[in-house]
Amino acid sequence: GAVVSQHPSWVICKSGTSVKIECRSLDFQATTMFWYRQFPKQSLMLMATSNEGSKATYEQGVEKDKFLINHASLTLSTLTVTSAHPEDSSFYICSARASGRETQYFGPGTRLLVL
Amino acid sequence: AQSVTQLDSQVPVFEEAPVELRCNYSSSVSVYLFWYVQYPNQGLQLLLKYLSGSTLVKGINGFEAEFNKSQTSFHLRKPSVHISDTAEYFCAVSGSGNTGKLIFGQGTTLQVKP
Numbered sequence: 001g002a003v004v005s006q007h008p009s010w011v012i013c014k015s016g017t018s019v020k021i022e023c024r025s026l027d028f029q030a031t032t033m034f035w036y037r038q039f040p041k042q043s044l045m046l047m048a049t050s051n052e053g054s055k056a057t058y059e060q061g062v063e064k065d066k067f068l069i070n071h072a073s074l075t076l077s078t079l080t081v082t083s084a085h086p087e088d089s090s091f092y093i094c095s096a097r098a099s100g101r102e103t104q105y106f107g108p109g110t111r112l113l114v115l
Numbered sequence: 116a117q118s119v120t121q122l123d124s125q126v127p128v129f130e131e132a133p134v135e136l137r138c139n140y141s142s143s144v145s146v147y148l149f150w151y152v153q154y155p156n157q158g159l160q161l162l163l164k165y166l167s168g169s170t171l172v173k174g175i176n177g178f179e180a181e182f183n184k185s186q187t188s189f190h191l192r193k194p195s196v197h198i199s200d201t202a203e204y205f206c207a208v209s210g211s212g213n214t215g216k217l218i219f220g221q222g223t224t225l226q227v228k229p
Contacts, residue, residue: 006158032215043205043219044159093158097215102147102166104217106159 003027004096006107013084014115021079021110023094029074030096034104035067038091050077084114117142119208121220129228130198136191136223138206146208148189149217150180153203162204165189176200201227 003026013019023033032051036044048064050056050071058064066088068080077096081088091111095104122137140146147166151159163174170182180191189206206220 004158034216043222046216049216091156095159095217102209102215103149103161103164104215105161106151108158109156111156 002103002105004030004094004105004107006094006110008110009108010111010113012113012115015085016083019081019084019112021081021092021094021112023077023079023096023107025075025096025098025105028096028098030077031074031099032097033071033077034095034097035069035077035079036093036095038093038109040091044093047079081112084112086114088112089114117144117146117208117210117218119206119218119220121204121206121223123223124221125224125226127226127228128196131195133194134192134196134200134225136204136206136225138189138191138220140187140189140206140208142187142208142210144210146210148180148182149207149209150174150178150189150191151205151207152176153205153222155202159205162191196225196227198227198229200225 005024007022035047038044047062048056048058050069052071056069071077093109095106097104118141120139128134149164150162153159163172165172165182173179178193204223207217
């Protein structure tokens with residue numbers, strides 16, 4: 001149980017284009033989903049917290065217009081990197097948590113490369 | 116505010132030897148503590164967690180950790196490691212009653228040598 005998937009697993013795009021990453025909880029309802037960014041050899045940096053049906057809460061320094069987050073259902077959250085630039089290249093990981101539970105379950109990650 | 120410190124960035128160890136990965140935290144509220152493992156180019160897998168109750172927590176793959184409130188520590192241990200345990204290990208803390216945000220340590224690379 002507690003499986004979280006991400007799609008795509010990797011993506012290469014041209015600078016200026018937008019990229020959408022999906023995060024799904026496959027066997028539980030995720031009232032809260034989290035989006036992280038991880039640079040090579042570093043820890044995870046929380047970008048935003050999204051609760052189903054409401055606006056995401058962004059961490060300080062994360063541009064909400066750059067990283068659009070939608071959590072329209074209890075099993076799906078999406079992160080759209082708008083007008084991507086090479087500095088947005090990174091490993092993006094989502095996690096999901098069920099209502100009333102403390103444990104986050106992580107997706108396998110999406111590697112984004114912007115040329 | 117909460118913070119997590121993983122005292123060792125790299126831990127080299129020979130196969131079948133015991134290992135301890137250290138984690139200390141600071142928090143002004145009650146905490147929940149987690150250890151996650153990350154294999155190359157993958158997401159994080161939950162190894163074990165402390166929410167309440169017994170301070171000795173057993174997890175998957177033979178790992179265990181002990182919550183020590185007085186020393187604000189949650190060290191991860193395994194009595195005998197395998198080559199397949201080579202990975203990045205993250206300690207994380209969340210505070211009771213908050214939004215559930217996890218604060219991660221910097222990570223410890225466990226390198227198991229034959």
